Amino acid sequence: MSKFKALDRHVDDDTRVQELIDIEANLREHPFPPQLVVENTSYCNLWCIHCSHRELTRKHLHMDRSLWNTIVEEVGRESPDCELWPTFYGEALILKRELWDRLEYADKVGCRNLVLNSNGTLLDRWDNLNNILNSPLKRFILSLDGASKETFEKIRANAKFEKVYPAVERLCELRAKLNRTYPVITVQFSVMKENVHEVDMFFDHWKKFGADVKIRPMLEWGAVGTVRTDSISHDDSFRIACPWGNNTMAIHADGTVVACAIDFDANVKAENIRNTSVKSAWEKLGTIIRQPHRDHRWNDIPDLCKGCGDWQVSGAEYEETKIEGVRPFWYSEKSTESHSPPTEKSHA
Numbered sequence: 001m002s003k004f005k006a007l008d009r010h011v012d013d014d015t016r017v018q019e020l021i022d023i024e025a026n027l028r029e030h031p032f033p034p035q036l037v038v039e040n041t042s043y044c045n046l047w048c049i050h051c052s053h054r055e056l057t058r059k060h061l062h063m064d065r066s067l068w069n070t071i072v073e074e075v076g077r078e079s080p081d082c083e084l085w086p087t088f089y090g091e092a093l094i095l096k097r098e099l100w101d102r103l104e105y106a107d108k109v110g111c112r113n114l115v116l117n118s119n120g121t122l123l124d125r126w127d128n129l130n131n132i133l134n135s136p137l138k139r140f141i142l143s144l145d146g147a148s149k150e151t152f153e154k155i156r157a158n159a160k161f162e163k164v165y166p167a168v169e170r171l172c173e174l175r176a177k178l179n180r181t182y183p184v185i186t187v188q189f190s191v192m193k194e195n196v197h198e199v200d201m202f203f204d205h206w207k208k209f210g211a212d213v214k215i216r217p218m219l220e221w222g223a224v225g226t227v228r229t230d231s232i233s234h235d236d237s238f239r240i241a242c243p244w245g246n247n248t249m250a251i252h253a254d255g256t257v258v259a260c261a262i263d264f265d266a267n268v269k270a271e272n273i274r275n276t277s278v279k280s281a282w283e284k285l286g287t288i289i290r291q292p293h294r295d296h297r298w299n300d301i302p303d304l305c306k307g308c309g310d311w312q313v314s315g316a317e318y319e320e321t322k323i324e325g326v327r328p329f330w331y332s333e334k335s336t337e338s339h340s341p342p343t344e345k346s347h348a
Contacts, residue, residue: 007191007192007193007196007229007230007231008231009230009231009232009233009236010217010231010232010233010312010313011233011236011238011312012233017238019315020240020311020312020314021240023240023243023314023315024240024241024243027241027243027246027247027294029286029290029294030247031279032078032079032082032278032279032282033079033082033247033248033249033278033282034079034082034083034247034248034329035082035083035085035247035248035249035261035328035329036071036075036082036083036084036085036248036249036250036251036278037085037087037088037248037249037250037251037261038063038068038071038084038085038086038087038088038250038251039063039087039088039089039090039250039251039252039253040062040063040068040086040087040090040092040095040099040102040253041061041062041063041087041090041091041092041094041095041253042056042058042059042060042061042062042088042089042090042252042253043060043061043062043090043091043094044089044090044091044094044119045091045094045119045121045122045158046091046119046121046156046157046158046159047157047158048119048145048155048156048157049154049155049157049194049227050145050155050190050192050218050227050229051221051227052221052224052225052226052227052264052265053089053090053264055225055226055265056089056264056265057265058252058254058265058266059254060090061253061254062095062253063253063254063255065098065102067255067273067274068086068102068105068106069105069109070273071251071273071278072084072102072105072106072109072111073109074277074278074279075106075109075110075111075278076106076109076110076111077109077110078278078279080110080111080112080113081112081113081329082111082113083113083115083328083329084106084111084113084114084115085115085116085117086099086102086103086106086114086116087116087117087118088250088251088252088261088264089252089264090253091118091119091121091122092116092118093118093121093122093123093125093126093128094122096126097126097131099131100131100135103116103135103136103137104135104136106136107136111136112138112325113138113325114135114136114137114138115137115138115139115140115141116132116135116137116139116140116141116183117140117141117142117143117188118140118141118142118143119142119143119156119159119164120142120143120144120159120164120167120168121158121159121160121163121164123164123167123168123170123171124163124167129167129170129171129174130174132171132183133171133174133175133178133180133183135183137182137183138182138183138184138325138326139182139183139184139186139326140183140184140185140186141186141187141188141214142168142185142186142187142188143156143188143190144156144164144165144168144187144188144189144202145188145189145190145192145195146161146189146195146198146202147195147198147201147202147205148161148198148201149161149162151194151195151198152164152165154194155192155194155195168185168187168209168211169209171185172185172206172209172210172211173209175210176210181323182323182326184212184321184323184326185210185211185212186211186212186213186214186326187202187206187211187212187213187214188214188215188216189202189203189213189214189215189216190216190217190218190219191215191216191217191218192218192229193229193230199215203215212318212319212321212326213319214316214317214318215316215317216313216315216316216317217229217231217313218231218313219232219262219310219313220232220308220309220310221262221264221310222262222263222264222267222304222307222308222310223307223308223309223310224265224267224304224307225264225265231312231313232309232310232312232313233309233312234307234309239296239298239311240311241290241293241294241296241311242260242289242293242305242308242310242311242314243311243314243315244260244261244262244310244311244314245259245260245289245290245293245305245311246289246290246293246294247329248260248261249278249281249282249285250263251273252266254272255272255273255274256269256271256272256273257269257270257271257272257273257276257281257284257285258270259285259288259289259302259304259305260289262308262310263304267302267303267304268288268289268302268304270284270285270288271284288302289301289302289305293305
């Protein structure tokens with residue numbers, strides 16, 4: 001049985017604790033963010049039960065095109081293989097043709113690892129199926145989280161099963177017909193009590209359409225909103241340095257550089273990218289986030305980190321694939337060694 005099918009606390013599972021210890025053992029300092037999340041829009045058309053977007057207090061807006069251009073130009077110069085996501089806490093397809101213009105420009109200036117995620121509700125508009133398959137994307141990830149109409153619509157509030165599922169199926173079929181290698185179409189399932197009974201049904205359905213299936217545990221977005229899962233502990237002494245804080249830099253639509261890719265409401269404002277470079281902002285985040293985490297100086301990490309247990313859901317289940325460049329950068333770096341006995345919880 002998949003470890004993500006269980007809804008027990010991660011830190012109560014010795015196997016999972018060992019995995020987390022191994023994940024931490026592979027964390028290292030990167031001269032440039034290996035994963036850069038850039039919020040081209042903070043607007044979203046859904047109210048999903050496991051997402052805190054509905055609780056945003058910051059202003060909803062689209063990122064200025066000139067700011068996006070400046071960011072991707074630096075990525076292209078400094079780190080072309082940086083995993084670049086043009087979305088954070090919004091639905092990018094809302095941007096219509098402008099989205100594809102932005103991605104094409106990023107590709108033009110040298111960005112080679114573009115990854116887009118979507119809720120799939122706008123796939124049937126504005127020629128998006130062809131736009132996706134003709135884009136420079138390496139991966140296109142669709143968050144679906146349910147295999148039946150009842151479960152899907154309960155979790156992904158405002159979405160319609162009979163609209164989204166057929167559109168994703170058509171996308172998979174068109175990709176196969178055109179014999180495209182990229183983008184890989186990944187369907188994502190976040191496991192929670194509302195859908196855990198549908199994991200196998202979800203996997204079996206999408207494999208018939210040739211989709212790449214990703215199963216991951218639900219997170220809490222820093223536990224600063226109302227989203228909670230019983231699988232994340234907030235009262236255990238065991239802790240590791242956060243992989244997201246160590247590996248990810250996130251920029252909101254107004255240019256604010258925040259703690260990491262779960263800091264949805266800008267609890268930690270490190271810089272504004274309008275006034276600095278990506279590389280300089282990344283160096284500052286090293287002082288604020290990465291070094292205290294890796295040193296286990298838990299009193300020195302930001303309050304957002306102190307209350308966050310999302311590091312416990314680090315990693316996801318992926319299938320084996322022979323297609324190059326369609327796994328997160330950390331996937332190939334996973335350790336196969338055991339660094340300490342899991343029952344000792346040696347990183348407490």
